[in-house]
Each structure stands twice: as C-alpha cells, then as structure tokens.
Amino acid sequence: MKAIHFGAGNIGRGFVGLLLHDAGYEVVFADVNASLIDALKAATTYSVHEAGEESTTRVVDNFRAINSATDEAALIQEIATADIVTTAVGPTVLRFVAPVIAAGLEARDASLPPLAVMACENAINATDVLAEQVWLHVAEGDHAAVNARVAFANTAVDRIVPGQADGSGIDVTVEAFYEWVIERGAFNGAVPVIPGATFVDNLAPYIERKLFTVNTGHATVAYLGSVAGVTKISDALLVPEVLDGARRVLEETSALLVAKHGLDEAAQRAYREKILVRFKNPALPDTVQRVGRQPLRKLSRHERFIGPAAEIAERGTRPTALLEAVGAALRFDVADDEQSVELHAKLRSLTAAGFVTDVCGLDATHPLFSDVVTVVEGVQRTL
Ligand SMILES: NC(=O)c1ccc[n+]([C@@H]2O[C@H](COP(=O)([O-])OP(=O)(O)OC[C@H]3O[C@@H](n4cnc5c(N)ncnc54)[C@H](O)[C@@H]3O)[C@@H](O)[C@H]2O)c1
Numbered sequence: 001m002k003a004i005h006f007g008a009g010n011i012g013r014g015f016v017g018l019l020l021h022d023a024g025y026e027v028v029f030a031d032v033n034a035s036l037i038d039a040l041k042a043a044t045t046y047s048v049h050e051a052g053e054e055s056t057t058r059v060v061d062n063f064r065a066i067n068s069a070t071d072e073a074a075l076i077q078e079i080a081t082a083d084i085v086t087t088a089v090g091p092t093v094l095r096f097v098a099p100v101i102a103a104g105l106e107a108r109d110a111s112l113p114p115l116a117v118m119a120c121e122n123a124i125n126a127t128d129v130l131a132e133q134v135w136l137h138v139a140e141g142d143h144a145a146v147n148a149r150v151a152f153a154n155t156a157v158d159r160i161v162p163g164q165a166d167g168s169g170i171d172v173t174v175e176a177f178y179e180w181v182i183e184r185g186a187f188n189g190a191v192p193v194i195p196g197a198t199f200v201d202n203l204a205p206y207i208e209r210k211l212f213t214v215n216t217g218h219a220t221v222a223y224l225g226s227v228a229g230v231t232k233i234s235d236a237l238l239v240p241e242v243l244d245g246a247r248r249v250l251e252e253t254s255a256l257l258v259a260k261h262g263l264d265e266a267a268q269r270a271y272r273e274k275i276l277v278r279f280k281n282p283a284l285p286d287t288v289q290r291v292g293r294q295p296l297r298k299l300s301r302h303e304r305f306i307g308p309a310a311e312i313a314e315r316g317t318r319p320t321a322l323l324e325a326v327g328a329a330l331r332f333d334v335a336d337d338e339q340s341v342e343l344h345a346k347l348r349s350l351t352a353a354g355f356v357t358d359v360c361g362l363d364a365t366h367p368l369f370s371d372v373v374t375v376v377e378g379v380q381r382t383l
C-alpha cells in the first residue's frame with residue numbers, strides 16, 4: 001500500500017505521515033523544499049516526539065521523498081499507482097498541487113481501485129476546494145473516466161505541531177493529542193483502512209467544531225498574546241486578559257455550535273476546557289507568530305472569526321468577544337509574515353467599510369457589517 005503526501009512540514013511529518021505509516025502505508029513525501037526533501041532522502045527513519053507529562057517517541061520508517069518542483073514526471077507515476085493522496089500544504093497552496101494530481105489520475109490504470117484524495121488543511125471542506133482545482137486540469141473528454149478513478153473525501157485534522165526549533169532536521173515535536181475525522185460517504189463502501197482516523201457520515205459538525213473551537217481559540221490566544229507582547233502560546237495563557245478573552249470567545253462559538261449542530265452542551269464545555277489545557281502545554285515550543293500566521297486568511301469570510309461571528313449575528317446576537325479578537329488580529333504586526341504586511345497596507349489604504357468588504361467578505365447589508373467596520377475604524381485611528 002502506498003500513500004503520497006504533499007507537504008512534508010510540521011503536520012505532514014508529525015501527524016498525517018505518522019498515521020499513514022502506522023496504518024501500513026509506504027509514505028512518499030512530496031515537497032518543494034529541496035533541503036527538506038534531501039534530508040528525508042538521506043534518512044531511513046525520523047522521530048516524532050510527543051511532548052507532555054508523559055513524553056514518548058515514535059519512529060517512522062518506510063518512507064521516500066520526491067521534490068515536487070523538479071521531479072514532476074516521477075511524481076505523476078507515483079500518484080498513478082498510489083492508494084491514497086493527502087495534502088498538508090496550506091489552503092492557499094492547494095491550487096498549485098492540483099495539476100500534478102490531475103496528471104496522475106489521467107495516467108492511472110482504470111483497473112486500479114479509486115485513488116483516495118484527502119486535503120488535511122485547516123479549512124471547511126478543503127478537499128472540495130482541491131477537487132475543484134483538479135477538475136480544471138482534467139481534459140473535458142476525460143471527466144467521466146477520471147471520475148471513476150478517484151474518491152475525494154473531506155477531513156478534519158487536529159494535532160498541535162509547532163514550528164520545529166531545529167529547522168534543518170526532520171524529527172518533529174508534537175502534542176500527544178490527535179484527531180483525524182474523514183467523511184465516509186465519499187468512498188462508496190471501499191473505506192481506506194487507517195486505524196488512527198475516524199470515519200463519519202456527516203463531517204460538518206466535526207470540522208466546524210474543530211475550526212471554530214480549536215482554531216478560533218488558538219488564534220484568539222495568538223492575537224491577544226501578541227498585543228500583550230508575549231512570544232510563546234503557553235505564556236500567553238498566563239496573561240489574565242488573554243485567558244479571559246479566549247474563554248469568552250469559546251463561549252460564543254460553543255453556543256453557536258450547540259444551537260446549530262445539536263452538540264451536547266456539557267461535552268462541548270469539556271471539549272473547550274480540554275483545548276485550553278492543550279494550548280497551555282509548556283513543553284510545546286509554539287509561538288503567537290506561527291499560530292497567528294496569515295491573518296488575511298484567518299479574517300476571511302468562512303474562517304475562524306468572521307465565519308462564526310456572522311452566523312451569531314444572523315441569529316440576532318452581537319458576538320462581542322469575537323469582535324474584540326478581530327480587533328487584536330488587526331494589530332498583528334509581523335514583518336516577515338507577508339499577509340501581516342499586506343493587512344497593514346490595506347488598513348492604511350482602504351476605508352473601514354472597504355476593508356470589511358475586501359478582507360472579511362461581508363457586504364453592507366449583513367448584520368455583522370457595521371460592528372466590524374467600527375472595530376476596523378478603532379484600529380485605523382491608532383495607526
Ligand atoms: N501545524 C499544526 O498544528 C497543524 C494542525 C492541523 C492542521 N494544520 C494544517 O496543515 C497545513 C500545513 O501546516 P504546517 O503547520 O504543517 O505548515 P508547514 O509550513 O510546516 O508545512 C507546509 C509544507 O508544505 C510545503 N509546500 C508548500 N508549497 C508546496 C507545494 N506547492 N507542493 C508541495 N509542498 C509544498 C512547504 O515546503 C512545507 O514543507 C495547513 O493547512 C495547516 O492549517 C496544521
């Protein structure tokens with residue numbers, strides 16, 4: 001059994017690659033980072049350290065690596081003969097990996113079982129986004145044939161994998177917790193065997209619970225922590241205002257999730273308390289800079305702030321804590337984060353209303369619009 005995994009970064013090596021390895025797959029990592037690929041090629045094993053009260057180390061072997069920028073022909077053949085393709089490259093990068101997946105599907109022998117394709121990104125239905133891009137690169141006349149060779153399945157992935165202190169190594173430090181939820185219906189009965197994953201009929205409650213609890217909470221800690229001048233995520237939670245802000249944001253999104261998906265209120269309360277404990281793990285060298293990365297993506301319409309805030313406003317409530325977190329996100333100022341630089345350029349060049357339309361994707365008739373405009377105006381006055 002063979003799996004091709006795009007993105008040999010933190011979550012690629014520390015989570016998806018590990019779980020596929022544990023499921024018995026040979027994992028072929030595909031990445032554009034030449035030094036990372038060379039390091040993986042030179043190694044026969046790498047270690048995944050689970051940092052926490054009881055630290056354990058897992059060893060991954062049975063992997064290969066391909067430079068997807070320079071070895072496209074070889075990669076197409078690997079995809080054509082694989083059982084699974086996964087990605088963890090970032091939602092904005094999916095369109096760049098789509099052409100080679102399309103070429104691999106075109107080259108795939110029709111007698112093979114359908115290729116399972118799963119995007120493991122922090123975004124609602126990221127695999128649908130990938131599939132849409134793949135279809136753009138499949139010849140019109142081949143759509144029916146290629147459709148029989150592929151099963152696109154959405155997923156939700158959860159494990160905190162910080163940036164690695166030794167950026168040149170391939171070993172990776174992760175938290176002990178993990179969850180990989182995959183939609184079952186996409187496989188037409190032939191569900192892949194991945195013991196570490198959970199297959200469900202309806203992914204929506206799982207992906208929204210994950211994105212609007214773990215990631216909304218995480219980003220709130222990062223942005224409030226950044227405003228408070230803190231570097232590490234675990235230290236940010238020692239600042240009373242940051243902890244209080246994160247708790248209040250999580251109460252707002254939890255109320256929405258309970259009302260919308262019928263989640264059990266007590267279970268959701270326990271879930272959000274548990275994630276605060278996960279964020280506080282001092283053994284994880286995680287930073288406000290990593291967790292806050294790409295603020296324009298995080299402030300977009302269906303992402304962790306505006307997504308739930310818009311729904312709360314549509315239900316007639318003002319999402320006060322989420323609006324405060326948006327205000328902190330607008331202050332995220334990191335010179336080597338391209339989106340942070342672009343965010344500040346937009347704050348300077350656009351009107352508040354123009355900014356809210358452009359960045360947050362809200363139009364003037366939306367019930368959240370004027371509240372976000374007020375937040376943006378407040379930040380613009382301080383620039
Ligand atoms: N780190 C976490 O805690 C975590 C947890 C859950 C989900 N995720 C999601 O996983 C994705 C990756 O996050 P990460 O933290 O591993 O980031 P990362 O930067 O460590 O890894 C991304 C990798 O993708 C590679 N890449 C970029 N463009 C590529 C391309 N065109 N082709 C192939 N490879 C390419 C990069 O070189 C890098 O090695 C994101 O969507 C993130 O939201 C991360």
Ligand SMILES: O=P(O)(O)OC[C@@H](O)[C@@H](O)[C@H](O)[C@H](O)CO
Pocket residue numbers: 122157158159160161214215218219290291292293294
């Ligand atoms: O990867 P991002 O940039 O969407 O979000 C940053 C973190 O919140 C994220 O990587 C978490 O660590 C992860 O989603 C935990 O499962």
